[in-house]
Every structure is written in C-alpha cells, then in structure tokens.
Amino acid sequence: MQIKRFFINKLALNVGERHELVKEDYNYIVVVTRARVGDSIIIANNTGYDFLCIIKEITKNTVTIEIKEKLQNNKEAKLNLTVCQALVKGDKFELITQKITELGAAELIPFTSTFTVVKENTNKTERLNKIAEQASAQCGRAKTLKIAEITTLKNLSKLLSNYDLVLLAYEQNKNSLKEVLQNSHSAKSVAIIIGSEGGFSKEEVDYLEKELKNLKTVSLGARILRAETAAIALSAAVMYERGEMS
C-alpha cells in the first residue's frame, strides 16, 4: 500500500521533532483518511522535501507526529510554468487550480479583463490554496501551486516581462502552437495567458503584444475550447512538449 501524503504549508519540519497537529490537519489526517497510531505518513511543507513521519498519538482533537526522515522529492517539473487565467465562475476556477497543480504548474495568476463576466474571485484564496495543496499531496509534489493576488490584464505586462516565453491563447491567431513550442526548448520559464468565456478584445491583444516582447499569440486549433479546457489542455501541451509528461 502506498504511504499517505499530506500537505501542511509553511510548517517548519526537522528530523527528530514531534508536532501536535490540530483542527483541519487533524481532521484530514485522522477523520478523512483514517490514519492510525503507528502509521507512516509523508508530510510535504512546500520546501521541496518530503518528510517521513510516524503517528505517535491520537486524541479527540490532536494527532502527534514524529519526523523520522527528510527525503528528496523529484516530482517537481523542471520547467517553471505560470498560468494566467482571466476570472471564470468559481467551480471552473477550482477545476483549473486542481488540474494545473497535477500537471506541475508553479503559479496561477488570476486577472480581470474587458470581457470577464466575473469581476471578483468568488473563491476565497484560502479555499483555492487548500485545493492546490490537496492536489499536490495526491500527485506526489512537495511544492504547491502559488496562487497570486488578482491583478488586471494591463498589469500582466509588468508581471510577465522576465519570462522566457509568454503564450497568449487567441482564437483569431494563426501561429502554430507546436512550432512556437518546438522553437522554445531553451525557455526555462513559460507563462500562458487564458481568457474568460468572453475572450479578449482586439485592443487587449494589441496592448500585450506591444508591451511584452516575449509574447507569442497562439491558436489552440479548429475547435473553440472553453476557458477551463484551454487552461488545462495548453498546460498539458506545454508540459508534454518539454518532456514533463513522459
């Protein structure tokens, strides 16, 4: 049986220490996944390492773990992928958060633009962080998806200027995604920009193209993908092209 994995963000862990975990950590470890005294579990804390722990004691509200070993974790993608996603309805945003975490993305940047119907994130960042942490634990990552503050499309031009490659998914474009990606194998950091259900205005595309010299607009093919499908499929394509799905 596989050792159960848990994600406890920002909890400093050192071999030999004991920690008493309460509330949601207790709930998830003891109630949801039914770990028992004597079980080995792995806890990741966003440091890039796995910590092998033993459950020493369980009370009505607490679970005490002892840290036995600090392990290398080799599940992080070598490529630094950031997904910039225009706001979409809550359940879709949650789906994107979960799926791009599994696919190995490093960061998610929510933004507003002219055609976003949703104007503020209906998801509390806390909830999105929890979804990302659980997805990280489940897929074996030792880091989680960083979820940035909501920004604006205009501001993306500042945030993304240092990336090696920025891809803007835009239906009306004829650049071949495959050609662009095959010609960018040296890019260590890639950002993708996905619109909301309404897509982008011509002005927004022109603005980003003018401001970001590292930007390529790409079509995702003949079929018009929903926003969340575009985010997941383009992330998968980038990771595939870079050997991260092999």
Next chain:
Amino acid sequence: MQIKRFFINKLALNVGERHELVKEDYNYIVVVTRARVGDSIIIANNTGYDFLCIIKEITKNTVTIEIKEKLQNNKEAKLNLTVCQALVKGDKFELITQKITELGAAELIPFTSTFTVVKENTNKTERLNKIAEQASAQCGRAKTLKIAEITTLKNLSKLLSNYDLVLLAYEQNKNSLKEVLQNSHSAKSVAIIIGSEGGFSKEEVDYLEKELKNLKTVSLGARILRAETAAIALSAAVMYERGEMS
C-alpha cells in the same frame, strides 16, 4: 456576434425544409439561449455538415426553423481518437465526456476493470450524450462524441485490435509518451486506455499487452494524475502532437 449553434442528433435536414422543434430542443433554443423569430442559427446533426437555419415561428411550445443552407464544417479532427475510460464517479465521467469532445475525440468507451470502485455507470447514457452534444455545438463541431456501451477490460482487446496505435497509461511504465507518439505519426486511429482511481492490476496490463500487438504502455510523467486529469491531458497531448491543437 457569433451565430448560435445547436446540436440535434439524427434529425435529417435538407435545404428548404421546415421543421417544428419541441420539448428539449425548443427549451434549449428558445428558453435557454433566447433565440427569436428572424434569428439565424446553425444546427448540426452529426452528419459532418452545418445547417444554416432561420427561425420562422415561435409558439408556447414549438419553434419552427427553415433550413437555408448546407455548409461544410472543417472542425473535425483528422485523427480518429478513441478514449477508453474505466468507470469513475459520475461528475468525473461527465467532465471527461465534455472535455474530450472539445478536444476532438471521436468515441468514448467506458469499461470496468478489477480496481474500478464504480461498477455501473451512474450516468445515464442519455445524459452523457446531451453533454457531448452541447460540447460539440459549443466548440463548433458538426459531429458528436460517440458513447459506447459499457464493456469490460478484457473485451477492449477485441474492440481495439484494428486501431493503428493503442496507448495504455500505466504509472509503472518507463516508455516515453513523446517518443511513442513521435514515432507514430502515420497512425490514423489512436485509442487511449485510462484506468479508474485504483489503476490497473499487473495481470490486466500483461493481458492487454499480450492480446493487443498495437499496444504501448506509457507513463504520463513523474506526477500521478487523477483518472480524469489523465484522460484529458493525454487526449490533449495526442492532439497536440498530431497538430490538432495548432
């Protein structure tokens, strides 16, 4: 504004005819999307053609359309992609149905295997068909995803023997997905086999490898993808590799 698209499966359509649509077609066209008399709409009927229609009359329960033009539709993928998916919980199966339709898959074959927890499809085929048809209409396809009867893993060996390439997603395999796909560009038909949450038994993998000479087991990378993520991401990777996302 874009012309609204609808999918009415198996309705024979000929230029010049009038059709009175009722019930769910009426509901979707008039109530949900608020089409009005005089509006142009496109109806696809799984023939591979789009039919440009005018709404001639709307009553309390009926909408009458007149077919003006039969149009070529070039949104179908050239590659014939079949997704064989072990049964997973209802909402995940619906997600897979919708997403692989958008990505251009031709067929979905649900199956049971040793580790499937769900033993019968909790989704009525009718509901899955509706999800696929709406996804087809939305992404611009003139055909919809064919949803096969539930079968068994053993039976897949018969159903898939004529495919040019069959990919089995299996964590414990070290074949490179990218290498396999890059060496199979002549394959006109590709099937992918995705397990349930529990994955496959060693015996099942051995059985399929023995029975299907066209089968390659492939790993999807370091991170363990959930079943539905694997189905969507592998479909995206195959379509991307074959130029269907460019």
